[in-house]
Amino acid sequence: MHKRERTLYLLMLVILCSLTLAGVILExxxxxxxxxxxxxxxxxxxISDFTVHGVGLALLNVASVGFLGLVLxxxxxxxxxxxxxxxxxxxxxxxxFGNTLYNSTPVIIGVFLASKLAKVSFGSYSIIALFGTAxxxxxxxxxxxxxxxxxxxxxxxxxxxxxxxxxxPAIAGTLLSLHQGYSLYNMGFACGFVGLFIASILxxxxxxxxxxxxxSESSSLALTLVxxxxxxxxxxxAFTLERPGEMLSGFLGVxxxxxxxxxxxxxxxxxxxxxxxxxxLGLIYWLYVLGVGAPIxxxxxxGLLTIMGFGGFGKTVKNTIxxxxxxxxxxxxxxxxxxxxxxxxxxxxxxTLAPLAGQFGFFIGILAGAIHxxxxxxxxxxxxxxxxYNNGFAGGxxxxxxxxxxxxxxxxxxREDFT
Amino acid sequence: xxRKEFLSRLIGEMTDFLLEGDPLRLVVSLHQEEDGAHxxxxxxxxxxxxxxxxxxxxxxxxxxxxxxxxxxGTMAGRDLNxxxxxxxxxxxxxxxxxxNNNPGIHIDLWLGSDSFIVPKK
Numbered sequence: 001m002h003k004r005e006r007t008l009y010l011l012m013l014v015i016l017c018s019l020t021l022a023g024v025i026l027e028x029x030x031x032x033x034x035x036x037x038x039x040x041x042x043x044x045x046x047i048s049d050f051t052v053h054g055v056g057l058a059l060l061n062v063a064s065v066g067f068l069g070l071v072l073x074x075x076x077x078x079x080x081x082x083x084x085x086x087x088x089x090x091x092x093x094x095x096x097f098g099n100t101l102y103n104s105t106p107v108i109i110g111v112f113l114a115s116k117l118a119k120v121s122f123g124s125y126s127i128i129a130l131f132g133t134a135x136x137x138x139x140x141x142x143x144x145x146x147x148x149x150x151x152x153x154x155x156x157x158x159x160x161x162x163x164x165x166x167x168x169p170a171i172a173g174t175l176l177s178l179h180q181g182y183s184l185y186n187m188g189f190a191c192g193f194v195g196l197f198i199a200s201i202l203x204x205x206x207x208x209x210x211x212x213x214x215x216s217e218s219s220s221l222a223l224t225l226v227x228x229x230x231x232x233x234x235x236x237x238a239f240t241l242e243r244p245g246e247m248l249s250g251f252l253g254v255x256x257x258x259x260x261x262x263x264x265x266x267x268x269x270x271x272x273x274x275x276x277x278x279x280x281l282g283l284i285y286w287l288y289v290l291g292v293g294a295p296i297x298x299x300x301x302x303g304l305l306t307i308m309g310f311g312g313f314g315k316t317v318k319n320t321i322x323x324x325x326x327x328x329x330x331x332x333x334x335x336x337x338x339x340x341x342x343x344x345x346x347x348x349x350x351x352t353l354a355p356l357a358g359q360f361g362f363f364i365g366i367l368a369g370a371i372h373x374x375x376x377x378x379x380x381x382x383x384x385x386x387x388x389y390n391n392g393f394a395g396g397x398x399x400x401x402x403x404x405x406x407x408x409x410x411x412x413x414x415r416e417d418f419t
Numbered sequence: 420x421x422r423k424e425f426l427s428r429l430i431g432e433m434t435d436f437l438l439e440g441d442p443l444r445l446v447v448s449l450h451q452e453e454d455g456a457h458x459x460x461x462x463x464x465x466x467x468x469x470x471x472x473x474x475x476x477x478x479x480x481x482x483x484x485x486x487x488x489x490x491x492g493t494m495a496g497r498d499l500n501x502x503x504x505x506x507x508x509x510x511x512x513x514x515x516x517x518x519n520n521n522p523g524i525h526i527d528l529w530l531g532s533d534s535f536i537v538p539k540k
Contacts, residue, residue, distance in 0.1 A: 079482065121485055124490075128490055169490075181491070267482075
């Protein structure tokens with residue numbers, strides 16, 4: 001294993017151990033396992049803020065899912081680098097409001113079985129498996145939320161999760177070509193697509209319950225400090241990898257990247273510059289959340305951790321700002337508060353469209369953000385809140401629309417015809 | 420993936436890349452057998468040694484990335500930047516050799532078993 005990969009493993013272990021320790025301190029040692037087991041049975045569809053059930057408990061859940069991601073990357077014998085760091089950080093982020101060990105594992109098993117059928121290594125499908133946990137709420141929903149006895153509900157939930165995981169590789173690749181890599185959360189697009197069909201079936205059977213929003217408005221020092229402390233860890237690690245001059249020039253090099261999938265900054269650019277990009281992105285958008293007066297709760301932290309994770313795999317300060325600005329201005333134009341649940345989450349997760357701004361410039365970025373915030377407001381109801389990466393679903397649709405028009409315009413250049 | 424789809428994707432991506440240089444001539448040659456294949460591309464576009472080296476490096480990535488090749492491999496054939504688009508090919512083949520014919524480039528892609536590997540000089 002290369003030194004820079006070892007360093008990244010060490011960094012992630014430090015972060016996960018710190019979260020575990022903070023979780024144990026905040027929650028207290030009493031019946032910790034029991035509380036964690038109870039959390040596995042809680043509703044996980046959008047938006048289910050796990051910090052409402054206890055800040056320490058949510059941190060423990062984040063750490064446990066993060067460990068699952070890290071262990072899978074290690075045993076799948078793939079590089080811990082930009083893409084895999086993005087998957088682990090995203091899974092951790094969504095464990096603040098949806099992912100648990102119970103609901104994520106069946107989907108991963110399903111993708112594993114698909115890899116066996118396709119006769120490829122699990123490593124080849126590992127990114128699909130980890131990001132595929134976006135659809136995990138279906139497992140919890142069928143197991144515990146539709147009124148079945150655990151004897152029937154639990155096997156049904158697990159089997160459904162495995163079945164859905166099994167078809168994800170087929171769908172993910174096909175949908176990727178629709179937006180051509182301009183939406184970073186492609187698995188959100190794929191899971192939303194699958195979610196449409198599942199929600200329709202549930203609806204036909206009279207089993208689809210209306211969406212509810214569980215959103216903590218209270219502030220907690222521990223949650224407020226998660227992003228700055230993690231950013232500090234990333235900056236310290238960056239200093240151990242390369243000299244400050246190399247780090248700064250690497251950071252500037254990363255800012256020049258378009259970010260279209262697959263752009264592994266950690267390997268193709270400077271590792272320290274990439275880690276600095278991750279930290280700076282985290283701090284900028286943490287300040288944005290505080291600036292608009294939104295609470296630092298589970299879903300908001302999910303958005304911040306996802307931005308940080310993709311700081312090594314497509315996002316830069318330069319290509320995210322136009323998108324968020326588009327979301328912010330449109331929110332104000334529509335007379336909504338940027339701090340209310342949907343706009344604040346749209347602002348953070350809209351950065352899935354960062355490659356559009358990276359490739360086509362500032363104004364296309366603003367346009368993409370504006371379209372996205374309008375579309376994302378309705379898409380959650382389409383898949384019944386079963387796709388945690390709802391912004392990935394809306395982002396995939398937005399990117400597909402914009403790219404289709406841009407390509408059509410650029411393809412109509414008569415001077416290049418043979419006539 | 421079926422061999423036909425794989426080869427057609429590789430040929431599509433490589434020709435797309437070479438056609439961007441607007442060459443007057445472009446030759447594609449395929450030799451395939453049960454256990455492997457050898458693809459050759461020639462054009463008449465003039466390139467600097469640095470450009471040739473960039474192409475050579477991108478087509479021969481230092482490390483295998485199965486997780487990227489399997490998922491994002493379908494992105495090959497799209498107008499990605501040079502590094503990414505050629506790396507996507509590099510992750511899916513055994514080896515590539517790139518020679519400057521001055522003017523023009525000669526790219527060999529080797530796939531499959533060890534009998535389909537560039538002969539040592």
